[in-house]
Amino acid sequence: MGCFGMKINVKGLRHALxxxxxxxxxxxxxxxxxxxxTIEFNKPVKVSLDITNAGDFLDARGKITTAVRLNCxxxxxxxxxxxxxxxxxHYYPVEEGxxxxxxxxxxxVSFTGETLNIEPEVINTIQLAIPMRQxxxxxxxxxxxxxxxxxxxxxxxxxxxxxxPRMAVLKELLEEK
Ligand SMILES: [Zn+2]
Ligand SMILES: [Zn+2]
Numbered sequence: 001m002g003c004f005g006m007k008i009n010v011k012g013l014r015h016a017l018x019x020x021x022x023x024x025x026x027x028x029x030x031x032x033x034x035x036x037x038t039i040e041f042n043k044p045v046k047v048s049l050d051i052t053n054a055g056d057f058l059d060a061r062g063k064i065t066t067a068v069r070l071n072c073x074x075x076x077x078x079x080x081x082x083x084x085x086x087x088x089x090h091y092y093p094v095e096e097g098x099x100x101x102x103x104x105x106x107x108x109v110s111f112t113g114e115t116l117n118i119e120p121e122v123i124n125t126i127q128l129a130i131p132m133r134q135x136x137x138x139x140x141x142x143x144x145x146x147x148x149x150x151x152x153x154x155x156x157x158x159x160x161x162x163x164x165p166r167m168a169v170l171k172e173l174l175e176e177k
Contacts, residue, residue: 006119020052042067042080057090070134074142085129
């Protein structure tokens with residue numbers, strides 16, 4: 001299929017309107033910048049993609065699946081977050097050194113020659129799919145506000161006198177950036 005990394009050879013698609021090909025790609029990605037953090041991948045990034053020659057552009061759509069390592073906002077422990085998200089981009093051919101002009105199309109990306117490098121768009125799509133508020137589980141009990149004990153792992157002897165769970169939620173909202 002002419003795939004190497006996140007590059008796709010579209011020679012067979014370029015010149016035949018309506019042609020469609022399926023591509024399966026997989027690659028180990030280096031850690032990702034996300035807000036102020038660096039996020040590690042726990043699995044290779046898999047992209048399953050159908051590319052159709054739509055005339056003016058190559059219509060690429062499919063699914064990205066992977067897993068990333070996030071830090072829980074409550075207990076601060078790291079946990080694995082399985083990530084699955086849709087991918088959709090429109091690749092417009094341009095001549096070497098030319099800029100893409102014209103299309104009123106928010107999914108527009110340009111490419112030259114007969115190879116698509118979808119890696120930048122894959123990274124972008126993954127970044128958009130990472131939740132802003134990261135919690136290891138809805139049941140996570142977080143840290144004791146007094147001694148810092150991870151209450152998922154053990155009880156502490158502080159008197160956190162029955163914090164009303166609704167107050168705990170409110171407190172969390174207030175702490176959210
Ligand atoms: Zn947690
Ligand atoms: Zn405590």
